Amino acid sequence: MLSDLPFFPKQASTLAGEVDALYLFLVGLSAIMSALIAGTLIFFAIRYRRGTKVDRSNPPEGSLALEMIWSLIPLAVVMVIFAWGASVFFKIARPPDDATSIQVVGKRWMWKLQHANGRREINELHVPVGRAVRLTMTSEDVIHSFYVPAFRVKQDVLPGRYTHVWFEPTRPGRYHLFCAEYCGTKHSRMIGSVIVMEPDEFQAWLGGGQAGVSPAAAGQKLFNELGCASCHSKESGSRGPALDGLYGSTVLLERGETAVADEEYIRESIVDPMARVVRGYSPLMPTFKGLVAEEGLFQIMEYIKTLEGERDARAERADAPAATPGALPETAEERK
Amino acid sequence: MTTHVHAGSTPKHYLIDGYGIRSWLLTTDHKRIAILYLASVTVMFALGGLFAIFVRLELLTPAGDLMQAETYNKMFTMHGIAMVFFFLIPAVPAVLGNFLIPLMIGAKDLAFPRINLLSWYVFVVGGLFSLYAMIAGGIDTGWTFYTPYSTAWSNTNVVPTAVGIFITGFSSILTGLNFMATIHKMRAPGLTWFRLPLFVWAHYATSIIMILGTPVLAITIVLVALDRIGKFGIFDPAAGGDPVLFQHLFWFYSHPAVYIMILPSMGVISELVSAFSRKRVFGYSFVAFSSLAIALIGFLVWGHHMFVSGQSVYASLVFSVLSFLVAIPSAVKVFNWTATLHKGRISFETPMLYVFGFIGLFTIGGLTGLFLASLGLDVHVHDTYFIVAHFHYIMVGGVIMGYLGGLHFWWPKMTGRMYPEWWGRLSALVIFIGFNLTFFPQFVLGYLGMPRRYHAYPEEFQVLNVMSTAGASILGVGYLIPLVYMIWSMRYGKVAPDNPWGAKGLEWETGSPPPTHNFEKPPEVVSEAYAYHEHPAEARHG
Numbered sequence: 001m002l003s004d005l006p007f008f009p010k011q012a013s014t015l016a017g018e019v020d021a022l023y024l025f026l027v028g029l030s031a032i033m034s035a036l037i038a039g040t041l042i043f044f045a046i047r048y049r050r051g052t053k054v055d056r057s058n059p060p061e062g063s064l065a066l067e068m069i070w071s072l073i074p075l076a077v078v079m080v081i082f083a084w085g086a087s088v089f090f091k092i093a094r095p096p097d098d099a100t101s102i103q104v105v106g107k108r109w110m111w112k113l114q115h116a117n118g119r120r121e122i123n124e125l126h127v128p129v130g131r132a133v134r135l136t137m138t139s140e141d142v143i144h145s146f147y148v149p150a151f152r153v154k155q156d157v158l159p160g161r162y163t164h165v166w167f168e169p170t171r172p173g174r175y176h177l178f179c180a181e182y183c184g185t186k187h188s189r190m191i192g193s194v195i196v197m198e199p200d201e202f203q204a205w206l207g208g209g210q211a212g213v214s215p216a217a218a219g220q221k222l223f224n225e226l227g228c229a230s231c232h233s234k235e236s237g238s239r240g241p242a243l244d245g246l247y248g249s250t251v252l253l254e255r256g257e258t259a260v261a262d263e264e265y266i267r268e269s270i271v272d273p274m275a276r277v278v279r280g281y282s283p284l285m286p287t288f289k290g291l292v293a294e295e296g297l298f299q300i301m302e303y304i305k306t307l308e309g310e311r312d313a314r315a316e317r318a319d320a321p322a323a324t325p326g327a328l329p330e331t332a333e334e335r336k
Numbered sequence: 337m338t339t340h341v342h343a344g345s346t347p348k349h350y351l352i353d354g355y356g357i358r359s360w361l362l363t364t365d366h367k368r369i370a371i372l373y374l375a376s377v378t379v380m381f382a383l384g385g386l387f388a389i390f391v392r393l394e395l396l397t398p399a400g401d402l403m404q405a406e407t408y409n410k411m412f413t414m415h416g417i418a419m420v421f422f423f424l425i426p427a428v429p430a431v432l433g434n435f436l437i438p439l440m441i442g443a444k445d446l447a448f449p450r451i452n453l454l455s456w457y458v459f460v461v462g463g464l465f466s467l468y469a470m471i472a473g474g475i476d477t478g479w480t481f482y483t484p485y486s487t488a489w490s491n492t493n494v495v496p497t498a499v500g501i502f503i504t505g506f507s508s509i510l511t512g513l514n515f516m517a518t519i520h521k522m523r524a525p526g527l528t529w530f531r532l533p534l535f536v537w538a539h540y541a542t543s544i545i546m547i548l549g550t551p552v553l554a555i556t557i558v559l560v561a562l563d564r565i566g567k568f569g570i571f572d573p574a575a576g577g578d579p580v581l582f583q584h585l586f587w588f589y590s591h592p593a594v595y596i597m598i599l600p601s602m603g604v605i606s607e608l609v610s611a612f613s614r615k616r617v618f619g620y621s622f623v624a625f626s627s628l629a630i631a632l633i634g635f636l637v638w639g640h641h642m643f644v645s646g647q648s649v650y651a652s653l654v655f656s657v658l659s660f661l662v663a664i665p666s667a668v669k670v671f672n673w674t675a676t677l678h679k680g681r682i683s684f685e686t687p688m689l690y691v692f693g694f695i696g697l698f699t700i701g702g703l704t705g706l707f708l709a710s711l712g713l714d715v716h717v718h719d720t721y722f723i724v725a726h727f728h729y730i731m732v733g734g735v736i737m738g739y740l741g742g743l744h745f746w747w748p749k750m751t752g753r754m755y756p757e758w759w760g761r762l763s764a765l766v767i768f769i770g771f772n773l774t775f776f777p778q779f780v781l782g783y784l785g786m787p788r789r790y791h792a793y794p795e796e797f798q799v800l801n802v803m804s805t806a807g808a809s810i811l812g813v814g815y816l817i818p819l820v821y822m823i824w825s826m827r828y829g830k831v832a833p834d835n836p837w838g839a840k841g842l843e844w845e846t847g848s849p850p851p852t853h854n855f856e857k858p859p860e861v862v863s864e865a866y867a868y869h870e871h872p873a874e875a876r877h878g
Contacts, residue, residue: 007800009784022713023783030703037674037699041692044677048613049684059679059869062619070671071664078660081710086653088712093649108489142485143579145644145719149785152716156645158580159484160573163646176794180719180787182478184485185405188790272576 012175012196013151014168018088020152026081092153095166099134102127103215103298106137106144106157108183109190114295116302118212123192125177127169128202134166136263138294145181148194156181160271162263169196219303222296226288240285241278247305252279266301347851349752364449365852370435371750372456377427378819380463384418385815387411392774392808395801400792408791409476410492416479417470421501422463424735425593428600429546430459430511432742433539435750437515439843439850440533442524442859447517451510459507466500469493478789480590483571483582487563495561502557505550508596512546515539524842526861533841533865534623538603541627545592545599545634553589556582580645587638595634597731598698599627601738602669605694608741609673611839612688613680616866619672626665633662643714652711659709666702670695685837686760690741693768697733701726704779722782725775733771740767740818747822748832752849755829759821767814773807840866 011017047054102125105112113121113135127133137146139159146165147154150173155165179190197205213221223229231240241251246261253276259265268275270292273285292300350367353359360368390411394402403411434452438445446452469475475497477486486494519540523532560582562568569575571582610617617623639647639655673695682688704726708714717723747755777800786797793801835844846855 007780007784019713019716022710023707023716026703026707026710026713030700030706033703034699037670037695040674041677041695044674044680045682045684045692048677048680048682050614050681056679056681059615060618061616062622066671066675067619067622067668071668074667075661075664078663078706078709079657081706082657082660085710085712085714086656088710089643089649089652089656089715092712092715142489143482143645147719147785147787149716149720154644154715154718158573158646160579161646176785178785178787182409182482182485182789184476184489185409187409188400188405188787188792 010150010171010173010175011152012169012171012173013148013153014170015088015092016150016152016170018091018152022081022084022088025084029077029081095134095164096132096168099132099166100127102133102135103295104135104137104146104157105140105294105298106146106179106183106190107140108142109179109186111146111177111179111190111192112295114215114298115206116215117206118214118218119206120212123177125192125194126202126205127194127196128199129169129172129196130199132166132168134164136298137163137165138297140294142183143181144179144183144190147178147180148175149178150175151194154180162267169194172196172198215299215302216306217303219296219299219301220306222292222300223303226291228300231285239281241281243304244307246307253277254279263301266304267297270297270300347853347856349847349849350852351752351849353852362453364445364453366434366438366446366449366452367750367850367854369452369456370431373426373430373434373459376456376460376463377423377431380418380422381427381815383467384415384423385812387415387418388808389812391415392805394791395793396805398793398795398798398801405791406476409478409789410470410474412789413475413478414470417466417475417497417501419732420479420593421504422459422466424597424731425508426459426511427597427735427739428604428742429515429539429542429596430456430507432535432604432739432746433515433542433600434511436746436843437518437536437539438522439749439846439854440536440841441519441522441527442842442855442861443518443522444853444855446514447522448514452514455507455510455514458510459504462500462502462504462507464500465503466497469496469500472496480586481560481582482586483560483563483579484573484577487560488572488574495564498557498560502554505554505557508546509550512543512550516543516547519543524859524861530621530624531861531864532624533603534606534617534620534627535600535603537624538599538606538627541631542596542599544628544631545596549589549592549596549635552585553593556585556589559585580642580647583642583645584638587641588635591638591641592631592634594727594731595630598734598738599630601694601734601742602627604738604742604745605673605691606669607839607841608687608691608745609676610866610868611745611837612685612691613677613682614838614868615676615680616864616868617672618675618678619668620865623669623672626668629665630662633658633665637662640709640714643711644718656709656711660706663702663705663709666698670699670702684761685744686755686757686764687741687745689761689764689768690737690744693764694734694737694741696768697729697737697771700776701729701733704729716785717782719788720782721778721786721788724788725778725782728775728778733775736767736771740764743822744818745837746843747825748836749843749848749850751826751829752832753825753827753829754832754836755818755825756821759817763814763817763821766810766817770807770809770811770814774804774811775807777801777803777807840868 101116103114111123113125137157139157144157145154146157151167153165153167155163173196175194177192177194231238232243234242249261250258251261252258259276271287271289273287274283277283350365394408473493475492475494477490477494519536559570563570563572567575569577571577571579573579606617606623637655637659639651640659643652744755744760781797781800786793832848834848842859
């Protein structure tokens with residue numbers, strides 16, 4: 001096994017082998033190229049060193065054929081590498097649909113993680129072997145980067161938005177978790193472990209500890225405390241759009257644009273409500289920026305995801321003619 | 337050996353045309369300004385090297401035990417800033433380019449001699465500003481100044497340091513303008529574009545980047561300062577800004593800046609490989625145009641620094657394919673230099689050893705660039721020691737080999753003295769060995785997953801770090817040897833003839849050192865560059 005070689009990193013995810021294959025191909029290619037160049041240099045340097053009696057007649061000044069050969073062949077080779085690298089990248093970028101969701105908040109200098117059942121961890125992440133995991137990540141302060149070398153994945157964690165990373169562990173064990181983007185004084189202490197467990201052990205672990213409230217339940221509590229429901233209700237005449245069935249749907253905005261109501265959109269609508277207002281509603285909502293911590297936003301998100309239901313009212317609005325600036329207040333008037 | 341006699345009939349050479357500090361500080365002679373730059377960048381290199389010593393010593397052991405994390409972070413930041421902005425970028429163009437471009441094209445001086453002096457003063461003022469900022473408290477953002485850390489979180493001297501870099505940028509812009517105007521307008525009669533030495537082509541390509549790229553850096557620095565002082569919220573998401581925008585702006589300059597460093601060095605290598613194989617550079621026009629291709633494509637690859645930054649996947653695809661493209665003209669140069677040796681009359685003086693060193697280090701640096709341009713692989717090695725190793729091979733390996741090779745080659749022209757050949761060869765070898773021992777283990781460290789900018793690290797990384805630190809101490813010795821013998825040779829070196837290498841090029845047709853106005857009578861060019869085959873029997877001196 002490659003991982004057992006000295007100076008070769010452990011392979012512990014489905015992606016690791018793919019990345020390593022490309023890496024080893026490139027190592028081989030580089031070795032061959034270096035040997036060719038060095039070999040030619042040394043051969044010429046010895047053969048044509050000053051004073052040797054060798055044929056130096058008609059030295060060529062250049063050769064179009066040679067220039068073509070040594071530009072086009074490398075070009076073809078690097079295009080193959082490009083395609084290979086891109087195909088691996090797409091696998092890294094696209095999580096499987098059935099991946100388990102985990103939320104990550106980076107802050108100087110720790111990783112805070114929360115599982116779907118509410119169990120929280122700091123600087124440690126327990127995951128089961130053989131199951132894809134998708135992390136939704138954000139930062140409370142500066143840019144961090146979530147890096148697990150044994151999984152060959154890395155993703156910057158940005159303040160003010162979500163980024164994602166996924167992996168499927170293949171070997172139980174304890175692996176390094178590093179912050180890879182310099183984040184200040186204790187950057188090198190912003191480290192931890194990913195602990196890959198057998199599925200039954202993991203279930204036992206997940207059930208143990210202070211199980212806590214699930215993020216969705218905590219989110220519902222926050223939702224009510226913040227008074228979100230006073231506007232976002234199903235009753236007709238509500239000031240804000242109903243949120244039932246919102247997650248993953250396509251919403252129609254002013255001026256006929258649309259947006260997919262993904263995590264990014266919902267987060268933005270909470271902290272910067274004026275950015276993309278749903279058509280037919282007045283831009284009345286105040287920002288909740290600073291009032292809800294990143295974990296709170298995650299919890300509200302999880303709560304909103306649980307709201308299933310018909311979206312009739314919204315569909316009606318979507319059918320309405322494109323609003324003109326003048327028409328918007330009228331619509332709001334009608335609703336009152 | 338024929339020794340050129342300077343006294344009497346010939347005009348005074350530039351080193352004795354005026355004495356005293358005023359004659360240096362108020363000079364408009366491009367050769368003297370080159371010497372001023374030589375002194376300045378040497379000081380910055382020594383400082384940058386000093387910071388590197390502390391970094392490597394700290395990394396000798398896994399625990400962060402030699403210094404506090406704050407201090408370590410300042411050390412690698414100041415190492416990067418001193419080396420990148422105040423050594424690697426100016427070294428070859430401001431010293432060798434300044435000295436040689438007018439000589440190579442048969443001109444009396446650069447097009448704007450006073451602007452040339454101004455650019456040195458601007459450089460010094462910028463350098464002192466940044467030095468002050470570093471000494472009075474330091475800076476800990478890394479040389480990359482990533483936001484929002486630099487704009488909202490760091491408590492160190494971000495703005496003063498950045499102002500120093502901002503000022504220094506204008507020195508670079510002025511030098512680029514000066515070179516470009518000079519190369520266009522001041523070539524000797526008969527010196528057509530395709531008779532220019534490739535050194536001049538390389539500097540022309542470099543000037544394009546200096547003029548077009550550096551203003552973007554200046555703008556970016558202003559925005560950082562506005563964000564930090566005035567809370568404008570350009571990059572800080574807490575105030576509605578976008579931190580990734582900073583990365584786009586920063587790399588829009590700082591990636592092409594790598595070519596500002598490497599292209600002039602490639603120009604040096606073309607001159608040296610030709611002179612020491614006594615042959616015209618193979619595929620002259622391909623080497624010339626590859627410089628321009630690198631300069632232009634180099635502007636379109638910046639996003640390859642951001643494959644894991646949250647940039648769109650499709651943008652990353654485009655940047656990846658363009659990054660692979662820029663590898664081609666670089667490879668073309670290496671192949672042409674290698675082919676130049678074919679049927680040459682090769683000798684192995686110190687400058688030629690640096691040519692081999694350059695090709696070796698640049699090949700490794702270039703090939704590992706393919707790893708980083710590969711999207712799926714870059715995800716793993718980004719921000720690890722793999723990248724640290726890669727850019728040291730390209731930037732430092734490339735610049736140091738070209739700079740020292742060129743400095744040895746033209747030293748007799750610049751000072752009128754020969755450097756000691758044996759010591760020269762020895763130090764070239766020591767530097768090559770030390771360099772590889774320092775940085776090759778870092779590729780392995782990076783693939784193992786050691787992140788860069790780590791004050792402390794897990795124990796399994798220690799062996800490779802010890803190797804790297806050992807290499808760095810050899811490298812340090814390698815740098816000290818030329819520093820000592822070059823200074824020694826200025827007084828005690830053998831007096832140099834006008835053309836000690838029997839090399840072609842207008843700079844060798846005037847005195848060593850050249851007279852103040854370079855040529856006794858304006859030269860006229862009747863043949864192509866590197867016309868070694870026209871007088872194959874002509875022997876070099878000695």
